[in-house]
Amino acid sequence: MADKQALNIVKMKKMKADGIPLTMITAYDYPSARLAEEAGIDIILVGDSLGNVVLGYDTTLPVTLDDMVYHTRSVVRGAHNTFIVADMPFMTYHGSIDESLRGVRRLMQEGRAHAVKVEGGVEICETVKQIVSAGVPVLGHIGLTPQSVNTIGGYRIQGKDPADAQRLMDEAKALEAAGAFAVVLELVTEEVAEAISRAISIPTIGIGAGRYTDGQVLVYHDVLRYASPYREKRFVKTYADIGTQIREGITQYVQEVKQRAFPDESHIFKADETVLESLYGTASKGAK
Incomplete structure (x- = not known):
């Protein structure tokens, strides 16, 4: 979309007020980002989910800051006119504020x-404040937080009892007070996600959080x-x-090469007779 203009955090907040849902998708490389932008996506998240879907890890924990910088740079090249958020990977924002700001x-x-995204609630709000004070927009992330999956007992639905709700x-209110421009709600019961969306002024973006958040995010893959x-x-x-289409396409390619059906006449380039003469002495000797 050549005429597409990137959103900013002011426009996002107005979209919440006007009841216009935000669309977000992950992307991890140039072609994926370009296709997402051409499709009209509002926000691209370069998620540390790249560990699972691109790098082949079982969790997001092994993803490094170098990984995130590399993939974010690729995404930005593909989507010049889209607001792009990059995940802060595991343990890059829980130490000193100086260390956190170096990663940012x-x-x-x-x-x-x-912008950057961080997982967690009250315990990271001071860090969020410092990052925002440095002039960097921060997207919060609560509910199921994959970087903390080992401490929350696995991939469980959040907000199923009054205390958890x-x-x-x-946590959502604390992140809003700390200056986050929006918050992702992951695997949260629909009723709790709706209540949070009504209670805070910043947009909520749901993934497995029901129908009443201010936007939705899904993984590209x-x-x-x-x-x-x-x-x-x-x-x-x-x-x-x-x-399935990729697998079937490559399967057909393999079969056609094995059967010498590819390349055929339409895929080749012919040399003229002078080239053949220089190789074989006469064109007739080179003819097969």
């Missing part, structure tokens, strides 16, 4: 991101079923099955 600086200066509400084997997820809707 790399994602903004080297990766060219427009109150915890999530308190889930939207397009771009994986093998693909693991079904209840909160995901598949819009295209490119994984």
Whole structure:
């Protein structure tokens, strides 16, 4: 979309006030980002989910800051007119504020991101304040936080009892007070996600959080079923099955090469007779 203009955090807040849902998708490289921008996506998240869907890890924990800078830079090159958020990877924002800001600086200066995302609630709010004070927009992330999966007992739905619901509400309000421009709610019960969305002035972006958040985010590879084997997820809707198309396309390529059906006459380049004469002495000797 050549005439597309990137959103900013002021426009996002107005979209919440006007009841216009935000659309977000992950992307990890130039072609994915370019296609997402051409499709009209509002926000691209360069998620540390790249560890699972691109780098082949079982969790997001091994993803490094170097990984995030590299992939963010690739995404930015593909989507010049889209607001791009980069994940702060595991343990890069829980130490000193100086260490956290060094990571933020790399994602903004080297990766060219427009904002960073951090997982957690009250315990990281002071860091969020410091990052925002340095002039960097911050997207919060509560509910199921993959970087903390080992301490929250696995991939469990959040907000299923009153105490947990109150915890999530308190975390969302604390992130808003700390200056976050929006907050992702992951695997949160629909009722709690709706209550949080009504209680705070910044946009909520849901993933497995029901119908009443201010926006939705999904992983690129889930939207397009771009994986093998693909693991079904209840909160995901598949819009295209490119994984099967890719496998079938490569299978056909392999078969045609084995059968010498590719390349055929339409894929080759002919030399004139003078070239053949220089190689074989006469054109007739080179003819097969």
